[in-house]
Amino acid sequence: MHRFIIVGGGAGGLELATRLGDRFGSTDEKTPPKAQVTLIDRNPTHIWKPLLHEVAAGSMDPFTQELEYAAQALWHGFEFQQGELVGLNRAKKTITVGPLRDEHVGELLPERELEYDTLIVAIGSTTHFFGVEGAQQNSIALDTVGQAELFRKRLIAACMRAEHFAPEPVAAGADDAEDEPGVDPVPRIQVAIVGAGATGVELSAELRNTAQVLSAYGLHKLDPKHDIGIVLIEAGPRILPALQERVSIATAELLTKLGVKLMTGETVAQVSRDSIHTASGKMIRADLTVWAAGIKAPAILTNLDGLPTNRLGQLTVRRTLQTEIDDNVFALGDCAACPWPGNERNVPPRAQAAHQQASFLFKSLERMLQGKPLPEYTYRDFGSLVSLGHYSAVGNLMGGLIGGNMLIEGLFARFMYMSLYRLHVAALHGYARMVLDTVAHWLRRSTAPRVKLH
Known part of the structure; x- marks a missing residue:
């Protein structure tokens, strides 16, 4: 056998x-x-x-x-x-x-x-830390469910602490360190995401929704947009460097509307417990740091x-x-x-x-x-989709799907993104069970908060 x-x-x-x-x-x-x-x-x-x-x-x-x-x-x-x-x-x-x-x-x-x-x-x-000093010790990767759950619990804890304790003085020279007329106030909590690939971009958008939901359920009374800051740091000249430039531009516009600060062209040189230092000499305050800069x-x-x-x-x-x-x-x-x-x-x-x-x-x-010769594999690129939570999705469809290349965003892109996971479920269980799983998932979501609160 x-x-x-x-x-x-x-x-x-x-x-x-x-x-x-x-x-x-x-x-x-x-x-x-x-x-x-x-x-x-x-x-x-x-x-x-x-x-x-x-x-x-x-x-x-x-x-x-x-x-x-x-x-x-x-x-x-x-x-x-x-x-x-x-x-x-x-x-x-x-x-x-x-x-x-x-x-x-x-x-x-x-x-x-x-x-x-x-x-x-x-x-x-697995996550590639590129030998950056302090990156592996002071940031959280998203390779496993355990790491993702650890970040979620630390975020909730940070929100609850920030409401009841006075903010610590911001270190001199830190990014956006001073309040000035016409400038957004310094956030009480700042989440820094290193790496603006698909994982970093999707997490930044999803976190904005999380901040609003946690506030709505009374876990904190912070302003979801101004008291909770999200910074996305990318070493390259634009976010989503692996995707087409027009997808990157469309995504950057949507993230900016959500209040996510984008820092491109900044290479991280050191990660400490509460800050990030870049090769250009900038220091960015970071109460929580997620490392999504690459894989190996x-x-x-x-x-x-x-x-x-x-x-x-x-x-x-x-x-x-x-x-x-x-x-x-x-x-x-x-x-x-x-x-x-x-x-x-x-x-x-x-x-x-x-x-x-x-x-x-x-x-x-x-x-x-059967003793037959093996064929050769050819990759077919059907495009890329990036989820921005319930706000939107953006991406491009290519090749066999449409016979060309088309930028998509909004509800249609969101539907296409969700269908990718459903196709994976169908590959494991068949289409009948996939449909039942989709219905069961929808019913669970209708009777539970949109964000896990504990």
């Missing part, structure tokens, strides 16, 4: 495990599986990573959106093992999964060695039995998604450096790329088991 092991239960990895399980696995003890499909992840649950900014802002309760890997495995005929990839032996075709520990109980599972015939690495990416592949990939990686630590793969020196090891998603024909850069690390690669690889692995 052929043994598939998929390491990483993100958008691409979980979709691939689900489809392979449906095709080759078995949910009935009386029916033997055609292949053994195993999913490995260090967490017990899955959440779509692009939703983490909503978790951080409190506008989404993660526990209503998380999916238990063990349940998905039972429903779709694959096996789930919890643990972290710590080693690979390509000669023996084995991977080593580290021990699973609980902070209260101790070791739950020992270190294990699992055999494979085909290995698919899909462990995603997990460090383990550079130690996987000689598999080649690029400068970001991604596994370099051919267009078949096979690694350069081992036909039995594949990689997809953010952790894979895949060529993009006709472009100087590789396939971008986006959810749509992971979704496409999972669908492509499912068909490729079927052909492989």
